[in-house]
Amino acid sequence: MDYQKLMAARMAQLAPSATLRINALAKELQSQGKPVLSFATGEPDFPTPPQIIAAAEVAMRSGKTKYTATPGIPELRRAVADRFRRNYQVDYEPAEIIIGAGGKQELYNLCQVILNPGDEVIIFSPYWVSYPEMVKLAGGIPVIVEGGIETGFVPTLAAVEAAITKRTKAIIVNSPNNPTGAVYPRDYLQALGQLAVNYNLLLVSDEIYDDLVYDGAHTCIAALSPEIRERTITIGGVSKSFSMTGWRLGWAAGPAPIIKAMTDLQSHSTSNPSSISQYAALAGLTQDIPELAMMQAAFRRRRDLMFEQLARVKGFSLILPQGAFYLFIDLRQTPGYTTSEEFCAQLLSEQLVAAVPGEAFGAPGYFRLSYATAESDIIEGCRRIAEFIARR
């Protein structure tokens, strides 16, 4: 059978997630007994805090194991609204919030409900791997605006404005950023929001790493002004803050008609996020979870540790990331550089260190390391990387 012929044409242009692929390769080598150190994952290495697990157990034992309302249980939608109010002084009604199986699902739903074929969406590179694919799956056209290390991993406003056309529907912003760890300055976000107002565009603000800012404070774009809020959809979730990636629980907050459309779509796809995960997330958002501060402090230490080791490597160019848990390194000046893909393939085969090449993020010439790993692994991994470079 020629299964390719049976597949929808849209699959021909879909690239699988490169980060998940590299991670799977690293896990396979590990299962063969090889001492692979993986810095390729996008998830905290900590266990989910015990109070959250306890809340899930209670939920299961007390029969909270049925379908829930499509946009999530009302208590959780309220808790998310309370979090926006508490952290960023921005008001949302529960009807302006939808809970889903991860921030990823809500970004996907959002693209499906706002994009018509041919609509353009501005995405900043380096970008999170899924944005262009989600846009394409909805019939949209990703328009990439570059923001490399030269501009601190933030594209200039002039470059963003130059990319706007009559067909532009939205701009996707991600601060703190994956893969660069950049935290966009408040003034910049204010000006970007104003640009969206001036050109009547939607702003999709992926703030999934908002709890992981090490210098300064996170800026919630929707809190900047009422005009910006009314055109912004904010994405968030518990995956990164509470080390709950496997629970699949995230949210979107935005104008009620858009959230309603996303709910209608969700009612025909997943129905609702897992009831148990919703009760677990509720505990995370409404109880005092001491592990949160502990994890934040650990990430900051690891960031400093990794940065310090790698800044010394000949040919590497990097800037201290202010948030998330990634370092994005410019390796174009390293000895023997050809492509980042080749660099990462050799690093894995020769030194058993897994990293993600910049090509995956639309930024050839760079590679990404996650520091959501033990400090001892960071020290050993950096040693192996330095050794690898010294040999070239």
Ligand code: PLP
């Ligand atoms: N946005 C960014 C930038 C991410 O890095 C991730 C996860 O890696 C997500 C969204 C989705 O997170 P989740 O679906 O686990 O909530």
